[in-house]
Amino acid sequence: MPSSLTLEGGGDDWRLRIAGDWSARALAETRIRLDDLPRGLAGTLTCDWSAAESPGIGPAWALLERLDAVGGGRLRIRHVSAPRHVAFLEGLRDRERTLPPADGARPTGSLAVLGRWVIARGGDSREFAAFVGRIVAVLARAVRRPRSWRLPSITRHIQETGVTAIPIVCLIAFLISVIVAYLGSQQLRLFGAEIFVVDLITIAVLREMGVLLTAIIVAGRSGSAFAAEIGAMQLNEEIDALRAMGMDPVELLVVPRIIALVIALPLLTVVADATGLLGGGLLAHYQAHISWPQFADRLRAAIAPTTFWAGLIKAPVFAALIAVVGTYRGMRVRGSPRELGRQTTIAVVQSIFFVIFADALFAVLFVRLRF
Amino acid sequence: MTTSDAGETVIRVRGLVNRFAGQVVHDGLDMEVRAREVFGIVGGSGTGKSVLLRTILGLHPPTAGHVELYGRQVGAMSRAERAGIVQRFGVTFQNGALIGSLTVAENVELPLREYRRLARPALDEQARLCLAMAGLPPDAAGKYPAQLSGGMAKRAALARALALEPRLLFLDEPTAGLDPISAAAFDELLLYLHSQLDLTVVMITHDLDTLFRTCGRVGVILDGKMSSGTLDQVAASPHPWIQAYFHGPRARASRGERDG
Ligand SMILES: Nc1ncnc2c1ncn2[C@@H]1O[C@H](COP(=O)(O)OP(=O)(O)OP(=O)(O)O)[C@@H](O)[C@H]1O
Ligand SMILES: [Mg+2]
Numbered sequence: 001m002p003s004s005l006t007l008e009g010g011g012d013d014w015r016l017r018i019a020g021d022w023s024a025r026a027l028a029e030t031r032i033r034l035d036d037l038p039r040g041l042a043g044t045l046t047c048d049w050s051a052a053e054s055p056g057i058g059p060a061w062a063l064l065e066r067l068d069a070v071g072g073g074r075l076r077i078r079h080v081s082a083p084r085h086v087a088f089l090e091g092l093r094d095r096e097r098t099l100p101p102a103d104g105a106r107p108t109g110s111l112a113v114l115g116r117w118v119i120a121r122g123g124d125s126r127e128f129a130a131f132v133g134r135i136v137a138v139l140a141r142a143v144r145r146p147r148s149w150r151l152p153s154i155t156r157h158i159q160e161t162g163v164t165a166i167p168i169v170c171l172i173a174f175l176i177s178v179i180v181a182y183l184g185s186q187q188l189r190l191f192g193a194e195i196f197v198v199d200l201i202t203i204a205v206l207r208e209m210g211v212l213l214t215a216i217i218v219a220g221r222s223g224s225a226f227a228a229e230i231g232a233m234q235l236n237e238e239i240d241a242l243r244a245m246g247m248d249p250v251e252l253l254v255v256p257r258i259i260a261l262v263i264a265l266p267l268l269t270v271v272a273d274a275t276g277l278l279g280g281g282l283l284a285h286y287q288a289h290i291s292w293p294q295f296a297d298r299l300r301a302a303i304a305p306t307t308f309w310a311g312l313i314k315a316p317v318f319a320a321l322i323a324v325v326g327t328y329r330g331m332r333v334r335g336s337p338r339e340l341g342r343q344t345t346i347a348v349v350q351s352i353f354f355v356i357f358a359d360a361l362f363a364v365l366f367v368r369l370r371f
Numbered sequence: 372m373t374t375s376d377a378g379e380t381v382i383r384v385r386g387l388v389n390r391f392a393g394q395v396v397h398d399g400l401d402m403e404v405r406a407r408e409v410f411g412i413v414g415g416s417g418t419g420k421s422v423l424l425r426t427i428l429g430l431h432p433p434t435a436g437h438v439e440l441y442g443r444q445v446g447a448m449s450r451a452e453r454a455g456i457v458q459r460f461g462v463t464f465q466n467g468a469l470i471g472s473l474t475v476a477e478n479v480e481l482p483l484r485e486y487r488r489l490a491r492p493a494l495d496e497q498a499r500l501c502l503a504m505a506g507l508p509p510d511a512a513g514k515y516p517a518q519l520s521g522g523m524a525k526r527a528a529l530a531r532a533l534a535l536e537p538r539l540l541f542l543d544e545p546t547a548g549l550d551p552i553s554a555a556a557f558d559e560l561l562l563y564l565h566s567q568l569d570l571t572v573v574m575i576t577h578d579l580d581t582l583f584r585t586c587g588r589v590g591v592i593l594d595g596k597m598s599s600g601t602l603d604q605v606a607a608s609p610h611p612w613i614q615a616y617f618h619g620p621r622a623r624a625s626r627g628e629r630d631g
Contacts (some may be wrong), residue, residue, distance in 0.1 A: 024487070024536040031493045057536050057568065061500040062493065088567040092503045099508045235471070235517070259393075284458040338472035 001053065002026075005033045012043020017051065018063070024056030034066040042074045050081040056086050064089055068277040128175070131250075131328050135258065137254045153256035154263075161222040161257075162264030166271055168221075169214050173272035174279035176213060177205050179285040194288045198298035200209025201280030205308060210273040211311045212359055215318035218265055223326035226257050227347035231340040239331070258323040265319035269312055306371050314362050318355045325351040379406045380442075381539060381571050382427060385438035385464055389422055391545045396422055398595030406538075409572040410599075411582050414592030415612065420575045421465055423592070424543055427573075429453070434548050440539075449552060458486055460539040461532030465547075465575075467524045469516040475502070475527045476512035482534045497534070504631070507528035522553045533564070542574040546581050578626040591616075 003020035022030060044065065047054060060083065067077055079086050142148045185197040230253055233239050239249045277299075284290045290298075329347035333340050365371075376602055382404040389397040396419035404410045412420050421587060425431040429445045438445040440456055446454065469478050476498045483489050483497055502512060505526040516524060525545055532540060545561070546554040558581050565572055565585075576582055582589060583602065590599035593612055606617035617621065 025491070027487050027497070028489055031489070057488075058497050058500065058503075062496060065496050085567055089500075094502075096499070096509065097504050336471040336515050 002028045003033055005032045005037065005060075007037065014041060014043065014045040015197060016045055016047045017049060018049050018055075022052040022055040022059045024058045027056070027058050027062070030059045031062055031317065034062055037070050039072075041071050044076045044078065047077065047079045047082065048309045049079065049083065049086070052083075053322060055083045057089065061089050063289065066091060068080070069186045075125045081143070094146045110178075123159055127332070128328060131331065132324065134240035134250045134255060135324065138172050138248065138255050140250075142255070148251060149259075150252065154253075155161030157257050158264045160225070161218065161261050162203060162268055165218060165221055165264075165268055169217055169268050169272050170275040172213055173205075173276040175210060175212060177201055177276040177279040178283050180204055180209070181280040182287060184320065185284065185288040189288075194296055195279075195290060197284050197288055198290065198295055199239055199302040201277065202299055202302045205276035205280060206303070206307045206309065206311045208359070210276050211314050211318065212267045212355070214265060214272045215315070215322065215355045217350055218261070218319070219322045219326075219355060220348055222261060223322045223351040224344050224348050226323060226326030227329040227333075227344040228340065229331030230327055232334040233344055234331065235337065236339060254327040254331070254358070257327055261323040262316045262321040265322075266312055266315035269315040272312065308324075310366055316343060317358060317362075321358060322351040326356060380404070381440070382573065383407050383437075383439040383442070384423075384427065385439075387423070387426065387438065389419060389426065389431070390434045395482055395595055397426075397433075397436075397592075398596060400597050400598050402599065404571065404573055406571050407565075407569055408587045409561070409585050410571065411586030411589040412575045412592065412597075413582065413589055413616065415552060418592040419595070420489075420592060421504075424462075424541055424575060428460075428541065434551070450596070456522055458535050459537055460541060461524070461537035462537065462541045463528040463532050463543060463545055464552075465543040467470065467516065467528050469524060469527055471516050471532070474513050474515055475507070475519070475530070478516070478527065479531050481533050482531065498530075500528075501530040501534050504533050504564065505557070517524040521548045522550070525549065525557070529560075536568075538569070538571060540570050540572045540574075542572065544569045544575055544577065546576060546578045551580070554578060554581065557581075561585055579622050583625050 002021040003022055003026055006017040006019070008015045008017065047063070047067075054152075064086075065076065071077070138148075181197055183203050185194055187199075188194050188196050223349040230239070230249075233253070239253075242249050242252060281292075281295055284295055285292065325348045329343040330349075333343050376552075381401055382402065384400060384402040384580045387397045387402075388395075389398040400423070402423075409506070412423065414420050424433060425439070426433050426447070429438075429448075432446060443452065443456070452576065468480070471474070474480065474554055476495070479498045480489075480494045487497075489497065498512065499509065502509065507526045507530060511519070511523060511527065514523075518529070519527060525548075529542075529545065532542075533624045542561075545556050549557060561572065562573075562585055564570060572585075574581075574586065574587075586602065588599060588601055589605050591605055591608075591613060593610060598608060598613075605613065608614075
């Protein structure tokens, strides 16, 4: 039978008949009955539970709460043939009243939000600077004390960030340079200058695309992995455990990852350069009908002594940016798994942004230096 | 609460075998839990208490054997049947297992939202009830699990386990890591809830005080099997582990308290 509530009487003597299904399963429904109770009752109220079927704890609690709300403290309540837990719940409510209430909500005005944002950003920049400082300090110590180079850890990270990334880096470098070569040869054909597609590929791949694509792939793969690994350790209090054992997490976890990536990313870049040239060359050969000797000639002519290095020199810088941002975001994880996801996302977005920004600075610098 | 299930067997485990990659954890384990009792499971570390719990809950398919909950076989339940049974029990896991991205109140509300389809004011009110039942102050509601002390996390886990008004409560080491006063308070809370709410409780514990204070019957896991009975029956067994466990210096202190 569905639940029902019947209020009888008047003046200052009320009787509430509780009947039907008052089990916990029917809670959503009984709540609706409760909302129908009129406000402003006063005097005595007798709750008659005799017709209630298997009354649950939740519904009984909801009833007590609601009676409190409609009575406003001016209602004396008696229970007749009530289940045993009604008295238990009344006891709980009395005890709860003696405890401090929950904290009020934080201010939510736009000014308060802006203020919190500014404070958070300020604290963020300061912490980032301190983090970079600690890395530099560890590196300085490591120069004097070669024992603190964590070689096993560095090799593991070279394996994970470098060796296992080779297939995807090759694939993407190959495909992108095929696309660029194809579009380039289509345009150059209009001027009868198809041969210059070789120059296009060489310069684009070696100076920009090889290193930039690799850095972006690595930021997505390894920047996120760094943030997630270190962040999960933070959540587990593993980092605190290391600190408590007198070990420096920056020396143990952060610096090996940075060193590994600074080694791995240039090597990956060389691989990307090679597959990029291969892809472009294949397209030039089969689509633009440039013979291999022709291609080699043109390549030698297009390549200035600095072309290769102008790309490669950027790789360690990009690597350091990705690794520092990834590990920093991991160290910033506090408290909840949601924070882990958030910081990992920030790690990827920020490191890609920094890489592209640094690339722009390099471009300006190289123009000035005629490099 | 109906009274028809007094003394009825709620959990029946027959010939349970659990093996992990060559390691035999359970080897023909039998266990029986009756309605409205507090059943304690003890055993050394790594004897498979948590695995037993996970098997009963249907979280771990056993290698062999037969597990029944309310007369129905755990592995062979339909989805709907299982959903019905799941709502009858509350569980706390050994390491809390609160959801880290939700506040304590939201953790408690999670099953209520899912199974009771409650909306906002009702959710708040029911969450407050569960926190109060577990003995947590109202200001714990807005905290995240990482901001709780160990004892508060245990209570929060209990609050979540109580949300659906279970008739069967599984507790995996509920007092581990609590100070003796909090642990004693937890025992009292459990006894109180047990008497008020007609709960059946299955509790894994290493805590002798808790065992002596709360458990009517205990089951000891030894060599992959379980010997169960009242505390006195089990303590009288000549097995060296039981002798060391129930008659060691710590046990004498706990027993003295109970008997004296
Ligand atoms: N998923 C798993 N894979 C392999 N082995 C497991 C797995 N789960 C548990 N075990 C093994 O089963 C044995 C029993 O583990 P269990 O967690 O049940 O111990 P326990 O009795 O609860 O111990 P404690 O008192 O320390 O909590 C252990 O030896 C453990 O290594
Ligand atoms: Mg365990």
